[in-house]
Amino acid sequence: MERKPERKPEDVVNFAAGPAKLPREVLLEAQVAALNWEGTGIGVMELSHRSKEFDRIQNECIGTLRRLIQIPDNYKVLLLQGGGTGEFAALPLNLTQSSDEVADYFVTGTWSQKSAKEAEKYIKVNYVLPKTSKYIEVPHESKWQLTPEASYVYYCDNETVHGVEFPSIPNVGEGKTLVCDMSSNFLTRPIDVSKYGVIFAGAQKNVGCSGVTIVIIREDLIGKTRKNCPIILDYTVQAGINSLYNTPCTWAVYILGQVLKWVEKQGGVTAMQANSATKSTMVFDVIASSNGFYYLPVAENSRSRVNVPFRVGSEENREKLEAEFLEEASSRGLLQLKGHRSVGGIRASLYNALMPNDVEKLTTFMKEFMEKKK
Ligand SMILES: Cc1ncc(COP(=O)(O)O)c(C=O)c1O
Structure with a gap:
């Protein structure tokens, strides 16, 4: 059986919706x-x-x-x-x-x-x-x-x-x-x-x-x-x-x-709240400045700070682009980003154990992927 190349926890960021990343300590x-x-x-x-x-x-x-x-x-x-x-x-x-x-x-x-x-x-x-x-x-x-x-x-x-x-x-x-x-x-x-x-x-x-x-x-x-x-x-x-x-x-x-x-x-729930705001804003900002390349269907006043579902590309090329997005993200160690099977697309879950620098790896990738594909 073919073995996948081995990865260490520090090489990946786990965006799973749950069970999800736990603090390393x-x-x-x-x-x-x-x-x-x-x-x-x-x-x-x-x-x-x-x-x-x-x-x-x-x-x-x-x-x-x-x-x-x-x-x-x-x-x-x-x-x-x-x-x-x-x-x-x-x-x-x-x-x-x-x-x-x-x-x-x-x-x-x-x-x-x-x-x-x-x-x-x-x-x-x-x-x-x-x-x-x-x-x-x-x-x-x-x-x-x-x-x-x-x-x-x-x-x-x-x-x-x-x-x-x-x-x-x-x-x-x-x-x-x-x-x-x-x-x-x-x-x-x-x-x-x-x-x-x-x-x-x-x-x-x-x-x-x-x-x-x-x-x-x-x-x-x-x-x-x-x-x-x-x-x-x-x-x-x-x-x-x-x-x-x-x-x-x-x-x-x-x-x-x-x-x-x-x-x-870490500073209790207020620190978690500040982190959640920082992390979600990072992703929202990339989506908002993508000219529709990324699309978040949820209304602004109801969008979650912890589970961000979004789509890639337009109706015509969405399926292909989302498959490529997931594949390339995974090859960079950005894992478990696939949206729930009932809604499709991408979902980034940004729970407490994820830090802003983890999310930065995703937003950097999102920007680069958009530049390459748009
Ligand atoms: C908001 C919410 N409520 C309830 C559940 C169900 O939890 P469980 O799978 O532990 O029964 C989930 C599972 O993901 C959930 O996200």
């Missing part, structure tokens, strides 16, 4: 911890989840997260399994009592669409926004249709596939239980947790590897789980036992804790 420490955690002679994956050592790993991880986004005392942090997709079902099963209840769903892309579909198995879903097959914006408030009696209001802060991000917390009125999927922009800007009933995020984009999902929930919403909710998705049970009902993905919890400490060392 975290991986270097993880190598050691995998074999021998803190000189115990036992690798971190070999520690019992019932041991005092793992208890410390879990509690330090939660403590760091609490500090990073100032989680108020009346919120619990759960570390669960089942991914973001697990939460799509967990939410209606924990926040509503019967299939007659209604929840409002903002659908702005693939992930909120999937979540609304899953919720329809358990409750009535009111689609707040006009239905569309093109997700290119968060429509203006004048187009929102909210239900006064909704048990909760759901939105996805950043749509990973379509690159649509809410510029700020949607104003859905006083007293509503706001539920948010922050899987792909978690910790890329400050979060006012007190505005939410529930926030959830899979770790594998900005804060770790796959296997753990963070759920931040206001305490008064706990204790209302439906009787037929699978116990693994039961917030009441998991909150009562520090998310240790069954064997957690201990490795993913360890990595999450290490990435959170790394974020803290």
Whole structure:
């Protein structure tokens, strides 16, 4: 079998949408911890989840997260399994009592669409926004249709596939239980947790590897789980036992804790926010000054700072140019830039572990490619 030439991590930039790049420092420490955690002679994956050592790993991880986004005392942090997709079902099963209840769903892309579909198995879903097959914006408030009696209001802060991000917390009125999927922009800007009933995020984009999902929930919403909710998705049970009902993905919890400490060392979420602005502006600027050679379909006030989908060339030569773009980018070590199969084109994911100098390699390439092809 033909072997590809070997590459070192420092020769490449990984623009994957998730699982995604992890900070190098975290991986270097993880190598050691995998074999021998803190000189115990036992690798971190070999520690019992019932041991005092793992208890410390879990509690330090939660403590760091609490500090990073100032989680108020009346919120619990759960570390669960089942991914973001697990939460799509967990939410209606924990926040509503019967299939007659209604929840409002903002659908702005693939992930909120999937979540609304899953919720329809358990409750009535009111689609707040006009239905569309093109997700290119968060429509203006004048187009929102909210239900006064909704048990909760759901939105996805950043749509990973379509690159649509809410510029700020949607104003859905006083007293509503706001539920948010922050899987792909978690910790890329400050979060006012007190505005939410529930926030959830899979770790594998900005804060770790796959296997753990963070759920931040206001305490008064706990204790209302439906009787037929699978116990693994039961917030009441998991909150009562520090998310240790069954064997957690201990490795993913360890990595999450290490990435959170790394974020803290970098200057916290405000530093991540500044980096996100710098990185995304670099890419937006090349697109804007390309005279249409590059095209970003998302409306300016809704374009994501972390997933930038764009097209190359015109309708006639797009397929060929995009294939060449990906091929040449890859030969320069700029990897995993292919857009999601449902939208095509290119997608640059600019998560926290990517630095502006990594993104500069992409923008330099984009300019050179345009000069050569236009
Ligand atoms: C915004 C968002 N929500 C939910 C999910 C689903 O997460 P999981 O694959 O962990 O179930 C994804 C996956 O990429 C996502 O990007």
